[in-house]
Amino acid sequence: MADVSTQAQKQVIEVAFRPDIHRPLAAANAIGDVTQKLGLFERLSEKTWLRRLAVILVLVIAWELYARYASNELMFPSFSNTALAWWEGVRSGVLIRAVYGTMQVLLLGYAVAIGISALITTLAISTRVGTDVLATMTAMFNPLPAIAILPLALLWFGLGVTSLVFVIVHSVLWAVSLNTLTGFLSVSQTQRMVGRNYGLKGVGFVLRILVPAAFPSILSGLKIGWAFAWRTLIAAELVFGVSGSSAGLGWYIFQNRNALETANVFAGLLTVIIIGLLVEGVVFRSIEAVTVRRWGMQNS
Amino acid sequence: MQQTNGRNTSPSEPLLAVDGVTLQYATRQQIVTATHRVSFDMYEHDRFVLLGPSGCGKSTLLKSIGGFLSPVEGEIRLKGQRIARPGPDRMIVFQEFDQLLPWQTVLQNVVFPMRTAGRFARGEWEDRARAAIAKVGLGKFVDAYPHTLSGGMKQRVAIARALAMEPAVLLMDEPFAALDALTRRRMQEELLDLWAEIRFSMIFVTHSIEEAILLASRIVVMTPHPGQIIAELDATRFAHDQSGSDEFVSFHKQINGMLFGQQKVANG
Known part of the structure; x- marks a missing residue:
């Protein structure tokens, strides 16, 4: 609008003629290397695990330095003492048994939850009502902390593995279902039509089109579910200790706190962290490497 | 336009007859003709x-x-039969590049409809798929995943996938x-x-x-x-x-x- 006055002047600008130019191309071998290799440092810094290892190293050094400075083994044991306590726990088998006990319950609960989740999301995606029901249920139950229903679980199933499995299922089920359902719903219309074009429907359609197409989302649901299951179980073990025959990691931590073996408490926590890192960095990353990253559905 | 039993379509009979078709679809607010x-x-x-x-x-x-x-x-009607549902006798090539399933290689993408539709004998699938891929000039890329291909290559694979099924249309x-x-x-x-x-x-x-x-x-x-x-x-x-x-x-x-x-x- 501001240009109305200048437009009104109608200044005519001509572009002067310039002759064509033709250039001979340089021969390919005269240009030299088109690609060049990166330096060693640049290549190493491309490795994600190496960068993360550096972060862990820095944290460990900071821990050790602070503990030595504070010099209070009862409240804040140093890394070296924690590592010693950890090694002692592993060697004596106490820590191994604790991890084994926890893992057993954890994997059982996790597997049951994934099974139920697969069933209800498959049922839910087939109809619009089902989708609404599941979406509402996940919205209701996902924010409810699993540990909050532990008293109820104890009332219903008593003091034992069943109660633990129940709270784990609760913590995993909604997170996984929510992610799976969201993944299913965001599968592109084209890919759905491709599947139906081949005559796929029902469970075959879900398994062969929806599940792989929504796999990035399902995988992140599984990761979140795994983290939730860990937290829930450790917390539950802290609350009621021995479950059935095996005492878990939570109980190990709780017991050592009572005995004021703080280095052992740290060793227990360190174990939780190590297992978490292993599952995230090895198990889930390998699954990602052969699936979503190979398929170009996820970049990092 | 007489009905046929759909067995043998002589050249004088249409392969596909679209007969007085009115289509409507619903959006959130209205029904569109x-x-x-x-x-x-x-x-x-x-x-x-x-x-x-x-x-x-x-x-x-x-x-x-x-x-x-x-x-x-x-x-x-396709060969005299009323069309009621999607089917692999009418393979579709879409505009969108994501019509190739990203979790399958080029070869698997072409084999996939044969497998799900049970078309051809199991032993022929791979040969037919390779032949179709070669026909669109992508013989070197049979084991590549779709995300590594350019848009034109993806569409070629989609065409190969459709043609390998030998659809009626x-x-x-x-x-x-x-x-x-x-x-x-x-x-x-x-x-x-x-x-x-x-x-x-x-x-x-x-x-x-x-x-x-x-x-x-x-x-x-x-x-x-x-x-x-x-x-x-x-x-x-x-x-x-x-x-x-x-x-x-x-x-x-x-x-x-x-x-x-x-x-x-x-x-x-």
Whole structure:
């Protein structure tokens, strides 16, 4: 609008003629290397695990330095003492048994939850009502902390593995279902039509089109579910200790706190962290490497 | 238009009959009439092009032939059989590049419909797939994943995947619309070469008059709001590289006039 006055002047600008130019191309071998290799440092810094290892190293050094400075083994044991306590726990088998006990319950609960989740999301995606029901249920139950229903679980199933499995299922089920359902719903219309074009429907359609197409989302649901299951179980073990025959990691931590073996408490926590890192960095990353990253559905 | 039992379609009977078809689809607020009583007959080996501006219902019509949408009036018959649901006898090539399943390699993508539809003997799948991929010039890329391919290559794989099934009719929904102009041009020529070799029957949807004339043996010109067929034109006289000829230009003008004139009336 501001240009109305200048437009009104109608200044005519001509572009002067310039002759064509033709250039001979340089021969390919005269240009030299088109690609060049990166330096060693640049290549190493491309490795994600190496960068993360550096972060862990820095944290460990900071821990050790602070503990030595504070010099209070009862409240804040140093890394070296924690590592010693950890090694002692592993060697004596106490820590191994604790991890084994926890893992057993954890994997059982996790597997049951994934099974139920697969069933209800498959049922839910087939109809619009089902989708609404599941979406509402996940919205209701996902924010409810699993540990909050532990008293109820104890009332219903008593003091034992069943109660633990129940709270784990609760913590995993909604997170996984929510992610799976969201993944299913965001599968592109084209890919759905491709599947139906081949005559796929029902469970075959879900398994062969929806599940792989929504796999990035399902995988992140599984990761979140795994983290939730860990937290829930450790917390539950802290609350009621021995479950059935095996005492878990939570109980190990709780017991050592009572005995004021703080280095052992740290060793227990360190174990939780190590297992978490292993599952995230090895198990889930390998699954990602052969699936979503190979398929170009996820970049990092 | 008499009913046939669908066994043997002699050349005098249409392969695909679209008979007084009215299509409607629902959006969140309203029911839209996409086409109003459109009819045409398509014969075997036809390169049948549905041409029209956006909103003329050509893609909706193609989806209905694909079995994704039932007509509210009229019916569509393939070899005399009423089309009721999607099926692999009508393989579709879409415009979107994500029609290739990203979790499968090129070879797996081409084998996949044979496996799910139980078409051909199990032992033939891979050979047929490799042959089809080689035919579109991607023999070196059988084990590549789709995300490593360019847009044109992805569309070639989609065409190979559809042709390997030997469908009764190949449905193409603006398959080259998302490609750059140079690739698009090459793909059109390759498609014609493939047709010359295999003589498949296809319905091709486009909004480009030039593409329609280049590819079609027969052009259906559609106008929007709601979609209706204004003309069905023969285009067999135009071969590959005639896009500059006087006849091509005047044909182009004729179709342009049909679409442009009608649009003015429709818009008031």
